[in-house]
Amino acid sequence: MGIVVQKYGGSSVADATSIKRVAQRIVATKKAGHDVVVVVSAMGDTTDELIDLANQVSPLPPGRELDMLLTAGERISMAVLAMAIGNLGQEARSFTGSQAGVITDSEHGRAKIIDVTPSRIEAALAEGAIAIVAGFQGVSQTTKDITTLGRGGSDTTAVALAAALHAEVCEIYTDVDGIFTADPRIVPNARQIPRISYEEMLEMAANGAKILHLRCVEYARRNDMPIHVRSSFSDKVGTWVVKADDVVVHQAEENGVNTMEQAIISGVAHDRSEAKITVVGVPDKVGFAAAILQALADAQINIDMVVQNVSAAATALTDISFTLPRADGQTAMTALARLKDEVGYERLQYDDSVGKVSIVGAGMRSSPGITAKFFRSLADAGVNIEMISTSEIRISVIVMENQIDAAVNAAHTAFDLGTDEVEAVVYGGTGR
Amino acid sequence: MGIVVQKYGGSSVADATSIKRVAQRIVATKKAGHDVVVVVSAMGDTTDELIDLANQVSPLPPGRELDMLLTAGERISMAVLAMAIGNLGQEARSFTGSQAGVITDSEHGRAKIIDVTPSRIEAALAEGAIAIVAGFQGVSQTTKDITTLGRGGSDTTAVALAAALHAEVCEIYTDVDGIFTADPRIVPNARQIPRISYEEMLEMAANGAKILHLRCVEYARRNDMPIHVRSSFSDKVGTWVVKADDVVVHQAEENGVNTMEQAIISGVAHDRSEAKITVVGVPDKVGFAAAILQALADAQINIDMVVQNVSAAATALTDISFTLPRADGQTAMTALARLKDEVGYERLQYDDSVGKVSIVGAGMRSSPGITAKFFRSLADAGVNIEMISTSEIRISVIVMENQIDAAVNAAHTAFDLGTDEVEAVVYGGTGR
Numbered sequence: 001m002g003i004v005v006q007k008y009g010g011s012s013v014a015d016a017t018s019i020k021r022v023a024q025r026i027v028a029t030k031k032a033g034h035d036v037v038v039v040v041s042a043m044g045d046t047t048d049e050l051i052d053l054a055n056q057v058s059p060l061p062p063g064r065e066l067d068m069l070l071t072a073g074e075r076i077s078m079a080v081l082a083m084a085i086g087n088l089g090q091e092a093r094s095f096t097g098s099q100a101g102v103i104t105d106s107e108h109g110r111a112k113i114i115d116v117t118p119s120r121i122e123a124a125l126a127e128g129a130i131a132i133v134a135g136f137q138g139v140s141q142t143t144k145d146i147t148t149l150g151r152g153g154s155d156t157t158a159v160a161l162a163a164a165l166h167a168e169v170c171e172i173y174t175d176v177d178g179i180f181t182a183d184p185r186i187v188p189n190a191r192q193i194p195r196i197s198y199e200e201m202l203e204m205a206a207n208g209a210k211i212l213h214l215r216c217v218e219y220a221r222r223n224d225m226p227i228h229v230r231s232s233f234s235d236k237v238g239t240w241v242v243k244a245d246d247v248v249v250h251q252a253e254e255n256g257v258n259t260m261e262q263a264i265i266s267g268v269a270h271d272r273s274e275a276k277i278t279v280v281g282v283p284d285k286v287g288f289a290a291a292i293l294q295a296l297a298d299a300q301i302n303i304d305m306v307v308q309n310v311s312a313a314a315t316a317l318t319d320i321s322f323t324l325p326r327a328d329g330q331t332a333m334t335a336l337a338r339l340k341d342e343v344g345y346e347r348l349q350y351d352d353s354v355g356k357v358s359i360v361g362a363g364m365r366s367s368p369g370i371t372a373k374f375f376r377s378l379a380d381a382g383v384n385i386e387m388i389s390t391s392e393i394r395i396s397v398i399v400m401e402n403q404i405d406a407a408v409n410a411a412h413t414a415f416d417l418g419t420d421e422v423e424a425v426v427y428g429g430t431g432r
Numbered sequence: 433m434g435i436v437v438q439k440y441g442g443s444s445v446a447d448a449t450s451i452k453r454v455a456q457r458i459v460a461t462k463k464a465g466h467d468v469v470v471v472v473s474a475m476g477d478t479t480d481e482l483i484d485l486a487n488q489v490s491p492l493p494p495g496r497e498l499d500m501l502l503t504a505g506e507r508i509s510m511a512v513l514a515m516a517i518g519n520l521g522q523e524a525r526s527f528t529g530s531q532a533g534v535i536t537d538s539e540h541g542r543a544k545i546i547d548v549t550p551s552r553i554e555a556a557l558a559e560g561a562i563a564i565v566a567g568f569q570g571v572s573q574t575t576k577d578i579t580t581l582g583r584g585g586s587d588t589t590a591v592a593l594a595a596a597l598h599a600e601v602c603e604i605y606t607d608v609d610g611i612f613t614a615d616p617r618i619v620p621n622a623r624q625i626p627r628i629s630y631e632e633m634l635e636m637a638a639n640g641a642k643i644l645h646l647r648c649v650e651y652a653r654r655n656d657m658p659i660h661v662r663s664s665f666s667d668k669v670g671t672w673v674v675k676a677d678d679v680v681v682h683q684a685e686e687n688g689v690n691t692m693e694q695a696i697i698s699g700v701a702h703d704r705s706e707a708k709i710t711v712v713g714v715p716d717k718v719g720f721a722a723a724i725l726q727a728l729a730d731a732q733i734n735i736d737m738v739v740q741n742v743s744a745a746a747t748a749l750t751d752i753s754f755t756l757p758r759a760d761g762q763t764a765m766t767a768l769a770r771l772k773d774e775v776g777y778e779r780l781q782y783d784d785s786v787g788k789v790s791i792v793g794a795g796m797r798s799s800p801g802i803t804a805k806f807f808r809s810l811a812d813a814g815v816n817i818e819m820i821s822t823s824e825i826r827i828s829v830i831v832m833e834n835q836i837d838a839a840v841n842a843a844h845t846a847f848d849l850g851t852d853e854v855e856a857v858v859y860g861g862t863g864r
Contacts, residue, residue, distance in 0.1 A: 069512060079497045
């Protein structure tokens with residue numbers, strides 16, 4: 001049997017008791033005959049506590065030092081986990097990101113993995129040991145300084161190591177059973193998705209599904225590394241994230257038929273972290289929209305949807321609306337305010353009581369009428385659509401925040417995604 | 433001006449406030465024109481907390497993993513200290529033991545420094561930065577695993593780095609003003625020693641003085657690196673630990689005379705951590721004493737003094753007494769009990785209510801009568817001597833524990849070591 005990479009987030013290793021539980025799961029995998037590599041996050045709230053400590057001595061700690069500080073968190077969890085495994089009679093050796101060969105660029109706090117050279121991990125496996133690797137961290141190729149990968153970093157470490165080691169699977173352990181057709185806190189009969197394609201998972205993650213981070217899925221897609229998202233609290237099979245062909249084959253097998261029919265819609269995602277800004281009364285001239293978007297780009301703001309209303313011919317004025325993360329709202333308003341004289345718009349409107357609801361499904365490529373059905377379900381539920389954007393396999397709408405739950409439920413029902421049973425599950429994030 | 437290496441112990445960086453205070457001292461040294469390298473221990477009780485955590489998952493954690501865990505402590509303190517310095521407008525870069533080039537053997541938990549190759553430190557200094565280095569840790573030359581140096585490790589790191597960098601001085605900051613002629617908690621008029629030789633400091637450290645650790649002084653002696661022991665809470669000059677010639681020259685200068693007269697006795701040390709074991713009724717035959725000492729050596733016990741009583745001719749039986757650390761008492765008794773049949777001794781006596789009092793002074797080499805004066809002072813104070821051992825520059829006696837204070841005061845007064853003023857100082861250890 002081959003190599004299995006398992007990743008455990010902070011909530012799975014929050015204290016000594018949790019660590020002992022995780023150790024038993026790891027040892028069971030080893031005893032089943034696999035070579036096991038474990039990627040681990042910092043224990044519970046360690047990272048937040050370290051950030052608090054940093055802020056007590058410096059309002060804006062240098063990135064190099066903040067990375068040095070934060071990587072202490074995984075150093076603790078990985079060593080303690082290795083000890084707990086040792087106490088169960090299996091040898092485990094812990095490795096920092098640097099020791100594990102996770103080579104990155106030099107962007108402290110959001111470093112990108114350039115290469116993975118896991119020779120020490122391979123040597124440990126060859127000697128029969130379980131390798132424990134610090135997630136979220138690496139070493140800069142140029143400066144040799146310690147770096148961190150930013151949000152979702154441990155998931156990315158796990159997938160990158162799995163790819164470099166040609167592992168059979170990268171198992172991402174979390175506190176829920178897998179990926180669901182919608183957030184079960186909003187849709188009680190949401191169904192666990194057995195298989196989903198990388199592309200669909202990317203759209204889900206980019207549009208509010210919190211379980212897997214975009215970068216990790218992107219890395220898995222590029223390297224065709226299957227991800228198995230599952231609960232560290234049960235032995236249930238979770239959700240497999242695989243390439244699209246494997247999803248189709250699997251569904252055909254399940255149905256016992258030879259059709260290559262795909263589920264049209266895989267799930268409904270939602271995102272409460274967006275805000276909407278409207279620039280009202282922009283002169284409808286060439287270059288003014290570009291100037292507005294350039295100002296936002298200069299301020300390092302990633303905007304999501306952009307809509308420009310048709311110009312009312314009488315006035316030759318137009319409105320430009322866009323959405324962005326709420327956290328960037330103040331920065332964006334400041335950047336735009338500086339443009340008022342240059343562009344000559346009338347005023348700015350800021351609205352942070354909006355949200356985004358998206359349906360995602362590879363099948364919509366070949367199924368006409370999906371948009372109509374989605375919008376009809378929203379209308380029937382009394383939900384007003386403020387903005388729309390689409391990709392090949394996703395349709396997103398901006399709605400009022402207090403209508404998100406209604407919109408998610410309406411879409412979920414319209415596309416018949418639910419089960420008859422109601423899962424008793426708590427849906428939450430994965431730490432980092 | 434040259435390089436100054438400063439070492440701050442755990443109590444000097446116990447919290448954010450202490451770290452900011454230390455940062456100011458470091459920046460002041462830098463602004464005075466020195467290149468500054470700082471060695472730092474883990475914050476306050478961090479190390480003990482990490483050991484507690486380890487014990488929650490494993491009764492006997494593997495040394496490799498325990499070292500990985502404990503080194504997280506310095507990683508935190510050094511990064512936070514670098515941030516605090518950065519916040520004062522000076523660039524500081526933190527380095528792990530491995531990054532600083534502290535190469536050790538592979539004995540986890542008590543690794544010895546083999547080599548120091550501080551090229552990254554030199555590069556940081558050349559670019560005008562302050563270098564912050566994790567104390568207590570290094571990297572194994574053969575396995576590339578992280579190691580820790582054991583007790584006194586951070587002091588040793590500081591001296592080793594100072595030697596490798598050809599620093600002007602290695603400043604060891606602690607919570608007292610320097611080395612005293614005796615523990616001021618016992619002898620209120622104990623005097624701070626301005627200069628002491630490596631050899632005397634070694635004897636003081638080996639016999640209970642807690643401020644500097646043996647290994648660090650030994651390393652400094654071998655490399656002729658001056659140590660300046662001083663308080664991190666004041667700007668007072670502390671105690672210089674230097675080679676013997678420099679002590680003499682300095683004293684001659686101070687007295688304004690050309691004599692090369694040395695202080696006969698530098699200080700009085702005491703140690704409450706000893707126990708005494710007596711093997712009663714050993715047959716007085718060749719090889720039996722050796723068998724007893726071999727059994728203790730096999731049990732990894734370092735014994736201190738050994739005394740064999742003159743054999744009483746009538747019985748051909750003798751008593752062998754020795755002292756050892758109290759912590760090893762149980763192990764030693766078990767090892768000796770196994771020898772009972774082989775050696776045929778009568779019984780074992782264990783006494784942990786003893787202590788050691790030592791007078792140390794390079795001048796005793798050339799001064800007859802020191803032993804008589806010491807013993808006379810003890811007798812006058814009603815202190816009974818149980819065992820005696822001497823070196824060229826030290827005389828130690830084992831006394832009853834409840835007579836230690838009386839013995840220290842008697843010796844201190846007999847050799848006229850005190851001042852007229854009583855120092856208001858709290859005397860404590862240095863962490864690690």
